[in-house]
Amino acid sequence: MKNWEKNVRKVVPYIPGEQPKAEKMIKLNTNENPYPPSPMAKAALKQMDLDCMRLYPDPTAHVLTDAIAEFYHLKEEQIFVGVGSDDVLAMIFLTFFNSHKPVLFPDITYSFYDVWAEMLRVPYETVPLNGEFQIRKEDYFRENGGVIFPNPNAPTGLELPLSEVEEIVKANQDVIVVVDEAYVDFGAASALPLIEKYDNLLVVQTFSKSRGMAGMRIGYAMGNPLLIKYLNDVKYSFNSYTMDQTTLVMGAASMKDRAYFEETVNKVVETREWTKGELRKLGFSFGDSKANFIFASHENCPAKELFEALRKENIFVRYFEKPRIDNYLRITIGTQQEMETFVAFLKDYLKK
Numbered sequence: 001m002k003n004w005e006k007n008v009r010k011v012v013p014y015i016p017g018e019q020p021k022a023e024k025m026i027k028l029n030t031n032e033n034p035y036p037p038s039p040m041a042k043a044a045l046k047q048m049d050l051d052c053m054r055l056y057p058d059p060t061a062h063v064l065t066d067a068i069a070e071f072y073h074l075k076e077e078q079i080f081v082g083v084g085s086d087d088v089l090a091m092i093f094l095t096f097f098n099s100h101k102p103v104l105f106p107d108i109t110y111s112f113y114d115v116w117a118e119m120l121r122v123p124y125e126t127v128p129l130n131g132e133f134q135i136r137k138e139d140y141f142r143e144n145g146g147v148i149f150p151n152p153n154a155p156t157g158l159e160l161p162l163s164e165v166e167e168i169v170k171a172n173q174d175v176i177v178v179v180d181e182a183y184v185d186f187g188a189a190s191a192l193p194l195i196e197k198y199d200n201l202l203v204v205q206t207f208s209k210s211r212g213m214a215g216m217r218i219g220y221a222m223g224n225p226l227l228i229k230y231l232n233d234v235k236y237s238f239n240s241y242t243m244d245q246t247t248l249v250m251g252a253a254s255m256k257d258r259a260y261f262e263e264t265v266n267k268v269v270e271t272r273e274w275t276k277g278e279l280r281k282l283g284f285s286f287g288d289s290k291a292n293f294i295f296a297s298h299e300n301c302p303a304k305e306l307f308e309a310l311r312k313e314n315i316f317v318r319y320f321e322k323p324r325i326d327n328y329l330r331i332t333i334g335t336q337q338e339m340e341t342f343v344a345f346l347k348d349y350l351k352k
Ligand SMILES: *Cc1c(COP(=O)(O)O)cnc(C)c1O
Pocket: 031, 083, 084, 085, 086, 087, 110, 150, 154, 180, 182, 205, 206, 207, 208, 214, 217, 218, 219
């Protein structure tokens, strides 16, 4: 071992879902939206004068924060934007999780939280979900260095009722509570109204799922202006120009197209409910997902075997080889046609 090696910040990186390059595939493994970005975003890109690339982008990301503020009827000072919500969440860990007490999050949840905690040397404790994979609010009523959980949770898709989210926020007013709402638009109640009431709450959302722009990388946090100021102070001390010109313009245009957003979200929700019915008939069991995926297991077909069989057909779903969830598949909701093909394959496969 070289001497310098002992001073390396060694990390076990987050493993993102696969981005396979198959010609004809049904990709249900990373919770992307099956529908493209708003036509208004595409038009905005076409109208851009690329000479603007000579200049640095606006470090305040004004056009984008303004569009987000308008959509949610907030003030711009209540919005922080970043390169996907992954960037926003990493900035939140760096800015707010600096106590010696452990940050709390569920044992089964977004697998990036422990990666950031490890990388940034933030102490943390995972809190087991109950037997039905639900968050129990009482488990968060104790001393800690901060709280973070997705709502709906990932990869379970289950919603924690807003009243219980509020109880967690209320019981933790000495620390920052982060509600990661990556999937909230698909049918759960947002904690956003609570930011006016609690100055310790950050609500984080993303363009990657409900707005069909995972490739553009836009996420945002909403909260009290003082929290947003602290986040911007850290961001400017790290990299002032995280949001590029194209992203700002397309993101703002997309936010303004509420009709398209609602139409595509509704289509995903309808297909999700249809898929639930079909999976139930085939002997799958799963909780009542409010996200754009279903976390399911089958009574007599092991998840890993099914995962491999689907893969051979170029149908990609997500399988986690982890305690408690290694007999489940996380199935992203694609277009209605994709889900019909998926279900047809299952019908045939499970007959054998
Ligand atoms: C997808 C996801 C994110 C990150 O999304 P970005 O593409 O970085 O915006 C954050 N949290 C959860 C729970 C997610 O599923």
